[in-house]
Amino acid sequence: MSFERSARAALADEQLRGALRHATTLFGERRRAAMATLPDWEGARDRARAIKDETLLHLDRYLEEFTANAERAGARVHWARDAATACEIIGRIAAERGARTVVKSKSMASEEIHLNAALAARGIEPVETDLGEYIIQLAGEAPSHIVAPAIHKTRRQIGALFAEKLGMEPSDDVAKLAAAARRALRRRFAEADLGVSGVNFAVAETGTILILENEGNARLTTSLPRTHIALMGIEKVIPRFADLEVFLQLLPRSGTGQVLTAYQSLLTGAKRRPEDEGPAELHIVLLDNGRSGMLAAPVTRQSLACIRCGACLNACPVYRQIGGHAYGSVYPGPIGAVLTPQLFGLGRSSELPYASSLCGACRDVCPVKIDIPALLLHLRAEVVATRAGKPRLLERLAFSAYAAVMARPRLFESVVRLARMLRVMLPLGAWTKWRDLRPLAPRSFREEWRTRLRHEVAR
Amino acid sequence: MIRTADARREILRAIRESLAESAAGGGAAREGPVEPRAAGPGSAVGSTGSADPGAKPRGSTGPAAGASKDVVSSFTERLAAVGAQCTVVRGEAAAAHALADILTDAAARRVVGSDAPLVQRLLSALGDGFVRERLEGLSRDGLFACDAGVTTAQWGIAETGTLVLESAREKNRLLSLVPPIHVALLSSTCLCDSLGDALARMSRASHAITLITGPSRTSDIELTLVVGVHGPQVVHVLLLEEEP
Numbered sequence: 001m002s003f004e005r006s007a008r009a010a011l012a013d014e015q016l017r018g019a020l021r022h023a024t025t026l027f028g029e030r031r032r033a034a035m036a037t038l039p040d041w042e043g044a045r046d047r048a049r050a051i052k053d054e055t056l057l058h059l060d061r062y063l064e065e066f067t068a069n070a071e072r073a074g075a076r077v078h079w080a081r082d083a084a085t086a087c088e089i090i091g092r093i094a095a096e097r098g099a100r101t102v103v104k105s106k107s108m109a110s111e112e113i114h115l116n117a118a119l120a121a122r123g124i125e126p127v128e129t130d131l132g133e134y135i136i137q138l139a140g141e142a143p144s145h146i147v148a149p150a151i152h153k154t155r156r157q158i159g160a161l162f163a164e165k166l167g168m169e170p171s172d173d174v175a176k177l178a179a180a181a182r183r184a185l186r187r188r189f190a191e192a193d194l195g196v197s198g199v200n201f202a203v204a205e206t207g208t209i210l211i212l213e214n215e216g217n218a219r220l221t222t223s224l225p226r227t228h229i230a231l232m233g234i235e236k237v238i239p240r241f242a243d244l245e246v247f248l249q250l251l252p253r254s255g256t257g258q259v260l261t262a263y264q265s266l267l268t269g270a271k272r273r274p275e276d277e278g279p280a281e282l283h284i285v286l287l288d289n290g291r292s293g294m295l296a297a298p299v300t301r302q303s304l305a306c307i308r309c310g311a312c313l314n315a316c317p318v319y320r321q322i323g324g325h326a327y328g329s330v331y332p333g334p335i336g337a338v339l340t341p342q343l344f345g346l347g348r349s350s351e352l353p354y355a356s357s358l359c360g361a362c363r364d365v366c367p368v369k370i371d372i373p374a375l376l377l378h379l380r381a382e383v384v385a386t387r388a389g390k391p392r393l394l395e396r397l398a399f400s401a402y403a404a405v406m407a408r409p410r411l412f413e414s415v416v417r418l419a420r421m422l423r424v425m426l427p428l429g430a431w432t433k434w435r436d437l438r439p440l441a442p443r444s445f446r447e448e449w450r451t452r453l454r455h456e457v458a459r
Numbered sequence: 460m461i462r463t464a465d466a467r468r469e470i471l472r473a474i475r476e477s478l479a480e481s482a483a484g485g486g487a488a489r490e491g492p493v494e495p496r497a498a499g500p501g502s503a504v505g506s507t508g509s510a511d512p513g514a515k516p517r518g519s520t521g522p523a524a525g526a527s528k529d530v531v532s533s534f535t536e537r538l539a540a541v542g543a544q545c546t547v548v549r550g551e552a553a554a555a556h557a558l559a560d561i562l563t564d565a566a567a568r569r570v571v572g573s574d575a576p577l578v579q580r581l582l583s584a585l586g587d588g589f590v591r592e593r594l595e596g597l598s599r600d601g602l603f604a605c606d607a608g609v610t611t612a613q614w615g616i617a618e619t620g621t622l623v624l625e626s627a628r629e630k631n632r633l634l635s636l637v638p639p640i641h642v643a644l645l646s647s648t649c650l651c652d653s654l655g656d657a658l659a660r661m662s663r664a665s666h667a668i669t670l671i672t673g674p675s676r677t678s679d680i681e682l683t684l685v686v687g688v689h690g691p692q693v694v695h696v697l698l699l700e701e702e703p
Contacts, residue, residue, distance in 0.1 A: 150679055182687075
């Protein structure tokens with residue numbers, strides 16, 4: 001479905017808009033309150049961005065350093081050029097270990113590569129264990145927000161879903177719903193052979209991966225099963241252990257409005273001795289999938305600084321009205337509108353760079369100062385230059401005519417005179433559908449100047 | 460069949476080509492080479508370059524003998540703010556009493572403790588009325604049936620009300636996570652001012668370091684807070700001040 005059609009459908013869904021208004025407003029308020037607890041917010045943003053810039057300019061070397069140190073600590077690092085390869089690597093590890101159930105904690109990268117479908121195709125059941133992800137997996141839907149995947153659903157809808165799928169008494173008591181999910185998922189954790197997680201940060205200096213969460217499902221996923229597979233985009237690496245501080249200051253505050261999320265797991269390799277706790281093996285899958293190409297220009301490179309906090313979604317006047325599904329991508333909102341065309345090709349998402357009023361709210365809230373409006377404009381230029389998207393013949397014609405007229409004063413005057421004589425309101429379709437076109441003045445300024453104003457000024 | 464060595468070469472080449480293209484197009488040049496640092500497990504190579512786990516970056520207060528009242532009070536305030544409980548005790552005998560009270564108040568019967576000597580001593584001082592499970596040989600189902608897990612914490616962070624648990628010190632990963640009640644024993648001399656201080660002090664010898672700030676929580680349904688979704692509903696810190 002085209003963006004325009006799905007956005008229109010979303011706008012007509014009163015329940016969805018109510019849920020969005022509630023959630024994005026609350027997220028915004030909490031973010032602002034949490035920001036105030038950090039004395040130098042701007043300084044922290046600058047430091048974080050500088051660390052990301054430094055890393056990205058030397059990404060090859062930091063990835064090699066990370067790999068060497070993670071492997072020295074007992075992890076096995078795999079490299080995946082694209083989504084299919086990453087799914088193949090993870091599927092093979094699972095199959096070789098005879099895994100029937102895979103417990104998963106929240107990972108946007110796994111959504112990006114459609115890992116669940118790939119595992120299911122091998123007869124391996126993936127079980128999402130983050131409450132929001134679990135809800136949308138039960139509903140057979142895609143996440144609609146980077147941080148809160150089920151943000152588009154009301155408690156009533158979730159109650160009905162759980163009644164149907166888990167056989168519980170219908171309820172809209174949030175605590176009861178969470179308890180039902182805990183019970184159902186404890187059983188899955190008890191039998192799980194393998195855990196798949198995402199990664200928030202990977203420290204080159206030590207080979208450590210860090211996972212943030214609130215529920216404890218990521219801790220269960222990474223400590224109960226015998227095998228842990230961590231999937232990460234190649235941009236997640238940062239140079240030093242001490243660099244974690246600024247990112248741990250920014251990410252929870254920007255994402256959920258917390259000073260710190262309930263849990264951070266810092267995992268360095270597999271367990272050292274058999275009697276230690278935790279998985280016997282840790283596999284880390286490094287995913288490129290179009291990211292290396294974004295390094296080719298400074299404007300696109302900044303996309304890789306994103307730490308997936310979701311603040312730009314909550315701030316965006318477009319996202320706040322239509323929600324995540326309308327974007328037709330696992331990455332919605334302003335950051336999704338710039339990541340999706342770069343990851344999956346402009347051909348399939350040529351409308352997304354236009355899904356913005358360019359108001360700049362996303363840039364203002366971004367904890368790593370990504371200039372999303374500049375990226376949107378860059379991608380719009382790409383759409384035009386590569387003729388991706390629908391052929392905009394009329395638009396092209398109109399703009400060449402406009403350029404020709406504006407560059408020639410005499411031609412401009414005759415066109416204006418002609419337009420006035422004919423009283424034509426040009427058929428500007430898409431433009432006048434949402435805006436008024438002011439009527440033309442009976443006499444232009446130039447005419448006034450020649451016949452009247454010039455003499456008055458002279459006097 | 461995927462040859463991972465090829466994939467690695469291919470990705471690194473793609474990265475280098477893109478960066479070269481960017482530099483040629485007037486993008487920021489790649490200034491001086493970055494020396495890869497090797498870090499074996501156990502080596503502490505922080506930005507401070509110090510191998511001393513007690514190093515104090517940025518002139519912060521260290522784990523001073525008898526932590527300052529300020530650090531203790533800001534730690535306990537933050538704990539309350541994130542929904543954790545705290546009891547401050549002086550000496551092991553008082554700690555054992557407090558632990559029994561905490562467990563009784565929470566109606567915990569089945570208790571499992573880590574292999575830390577302090578935990579073992581306090582648990583053995585618990586009276587009857589408690590079932591003490593042994594961590595060794597405890598099945599997943601057995602663990603899931605426990606009411607409370609008792610561990611130590613290696614560090615506390617005053618600024619955030621956070622506990623730091625290192626895997627190299629004791630078996631604490633599952634005990635601090637699976638039972639609905641987690642009791643953590645922390646010496647007040649191990650309080651750090653800030654997250655940065657704690658990061659500088661953590662033992663890099665641990666393959667798993669867990670930072671815990673309050674009980675398990677979720678806001679995934681209508682952004683309404685629910686406590687205790689996958690992890691503990693109750694986090695109780697037993698803060699031990701040194702005996703005078």
